Amino acid sequence: MPYAYSWYLDIIHEEWAALVEGDYERVMPLPVRKKYGITYCYQPFFAQQLGVFSKNEINPEIVNKFIAAIPKDIKVINYNLNHFNTLNPKEYHTNNNDNYLLDLISDYDKIYNGYSTNTKRNLKKSNKNNLVKMKGVKPEDIIELFRDNKGKEIGKWTEEHYLILKRLMYVCIYKGVGVSHGIYSDSNELCAAAFFLKTPNRLVFLFSGNSILGKELGGMPFLIDEIIKENAPGFRILDFEGSNDPNLARFYKGFGAVKSVYQNIHINKLNTILKTLLRLTGR
Template identity: 35%
Template sequence: MRRKQYLAGHMIQLLRHHEIDFARWETCLQNAGESLVYLQAWYLEVVCSGEWEALVEIQADAYVSVFPLPVRRFLGTKKVYQPLFTQQLGLVVTAGSQHTSAEEYLSLAASLFGQVQYQMPWPEEAALNLTEPWTWRRRPNYELRLAPVYAEIRENYAINLRRNLKKTSQEQLTLVPTESIQPLLELFQNTKGKELPELRPRHYQKLAVLYAQAKQHGVGEVWEVHRQNKLLAAAFILRTAQRTTFLFGASSAEGRTHNAMAFLLDQLLQQEAGSGKTFDFEGSEVPGVAKFYAGFGAQPVSYVSLSLQPNPSVLSWTPNVFRFLARHLR
């Protein structure tokens, strides 16, 4: 018999990894119309290496709300952390949900785990009713609505971006899909990766596994920009029914000279224009990168980065390189 831990009036349960029914999980996401790909069970399996639990509201044997909790052990105690390549998680609710307050789930997580690091959607206009020892700060994602046709989207491009794209039209750049993520990983390792020694071989391997799973589930794509048979830039994107997410990308020095990444993103936007979807640039707090994304007309959308450190004297816990890379990767 499965051991279940009931919480909050016997409707919210803490489910250990082996207790989570992936089929019911996915049905809940579908019923909620949830668009964040990071919340898919297969995605969590990869980025958490199979080590995640969840707070789940269950009614009539169906999951009506889910709140994933990536966990790791540190000094013998389970902690909740934000996995790499996972910008946001958070609460998913359906029409049948009776527990729809994110603060309630965070409070439960705080009562169950010693320390928590978590990032989740939180609109700028919404108050965040958490007390000490919780701390948090808002961070910007950058998103572009793709309801207009391409000509209208391009009208909102920054003048400098339009100028650079005009140059690319004269430089014989080509955008091609590819079945392998290895050239992208090698390009990154040979460029930006040299500035990020914290990104180890196991992290690149996890990204390769993530791409393989994303491709298997019909949402993962890698696109490359070539000029005279030379790879200048590449990007790993996740394309779902409601959202296209720019997860990981790289450019060579020559690619930057020829504005290859701007060309790549512009081509993807042409593909999706008029679809009504959202193009998710994944945001950045690096001013130059944020300005680059804003140049496409993308708007900042707030989310929160939360931290629960009950005892300041406790050894600071950083389970992986997420927080460093979140500031420097993009």
């Protein structure tokens, strides 16, 4: 997973620390921040999963030890472990999150046979619309496509988030671990686009934008299908990076992706009075 690279963390959350075992045999990044005098650890944007990373197998006992070693001055923790980490829910308050993965080891025809009837029908329609996929779309064009459409419905995104995302995409391209693709209509209008993180064994669907025209023409399913064609057969997994949203989950499963669960852990060490005050003040 690319999220634990030090340069990646430097971009998405400068104030990060880490628990390290031995000579970096195991590492657990901790995105920390102080607000209203309270130090807390939370999941930053653009890093779906963190937790304990190791070249060797990890068991629940190891994960428990890392969680227990988190400094006591970190009072509030809302943090996603990676799917290789598991915790006993009886010991900590955890929630399960859904991710969807598609193994690209098979050839394209075999993967296509695993598509849902609805996905095949959508692709049949999109293939009639003279769509063209182009590589190397500018990150700001993908962001603009998102902001002008889905972004208007999402209130939690700030200008800072968009600036971080733009910088992250450009650095990933520079380092050779990021690639962008766009879908153009027959009038040469960018109607769907996506940015992928690329590691030796994973292709992560990090960010995308889709216009009204893109939805009408089937731009996004066309894009995903083209990506699968380009990368299968191969040793990578297509990581859709979500989702708990039933509609998105249905879309990803339509390509044959399989659910992969990762845990969120929530710890609140604040006393009852302080919890109440923070809740009353909306903090």
